[in-house]
Amino acid sequence: MTAVQRVAIAGSGVAALAAAIQLxxxxxQVEVFEAKPELGTVGSGISLQGNALRVFDALGAWDDIRAAGFPFEGLTLRAPGPGAAVVAELPDVKSGGPDYPAAMGMPRADLARILFDHAVAAGARVRFDARVTGLRQxxxxxxxxxxxxPVGVFDLLVGADGVNSAVRELIGIETRPQPTGMGIWRAFVSRPADVPRSELYYGGRMYIAGYTPTGDNSMYAFLVEKAQDRSGVSEGEATRIMIDESRAYDGPWNSVRADLEAGAPANYTWFTQHLxxxxxxxxRVVIIGDAAHSCPPTIAQGAAQALEDALVLTELLVAADTLDQGVWDAFHxxxxxxxxAVVSASVQLGQWQLDGDRDADAGGLIFGIAKKMAEPA
Known part of the structure; x- marks a missing residue:
């Protein structure tokens, strides 16, 4: 016996689909309602830490995700300027444990498709063009x-509908994502053979320049700058800006620029945070994932935290006989x-860069969070 027999889920991101799979x-009986007309993905690629991979295994999706992604170990730091000299080769904490890679990159579209297929195979019903617009408890x-x-009465409504969650608003929670002061350019490009893992460049014109492999022949590249109003920038102008802003970076960035010059599109968003x-x-309504918390991708834990929300919630629901306060107390x-802790650390790392704090122990903060994440949620 589970605490719930019929559950509605708003959204179709990683938290929504993970919860749908497990329930x-x-x-x-699970019904997923997605406001968009089809399975959507925002951005180009995604970085997944080991604790996210551990959740995929619990979902039964790990084999498919491993085959579609690009696993790697460690992190390379390079210097801006001619030659892109390697400054350090850093090991990663295997936050998922010894059975999983330290990290993985993959196209967001592939991740969405795999989780969707597993949710449907498990028996979840998914409706598109279906926006949750009201509720009555x-x-x-x-x-x-x-x-x-009205589409029915459910034992539980899970709001996993992203940073601009409609469900969060419907239940009267006033917390909203706030800009952190940074913006990011992203592009999906080809992977040079000499890029076996994520690489970051600190300094130069940007706060951070970097790229993460997402497949044998693909990676996503990014530039982090002080947040600007780029709302009126056309697609062609966006590509030109990313080319120009990346000229301080050599090495594999030459390949990135070549792809941008050949027509690879660039997109721009601001970093936000909320908890x-x-x-x-x-x-009987709960929010999880980006609806409940969001942070800059400075330690690449956003998707992992959303997945953990879904896994912990569904574990508690399946183990309980009734949906009572004990379930909610244990969940929180x-x-x-x-x-x-992830939101705080992610925001702090960005703030140190905005402040130009060269004495900040960024490495120590990242390592400390990774050690925490190595303990199962």
């Missing part, structure tokens, strides 16, 4: 409105301190 595998459950029409304080639920005790 459907346990025999729960009763003693028996929560009635969910989609596109302003909803406990409780993340209001009665396991998730809020961990997600909060």
């Amino acid at each position: 459907a595998k346990a025999g729960v 009763t003693e028996q459950g929560v009635e969910v409105l989609v596109n302003d029409e 909803v304080e406990a409780p993340w639920n209001r009665g 005790a396991r998730r809020l301190p961990r997600a909060g």
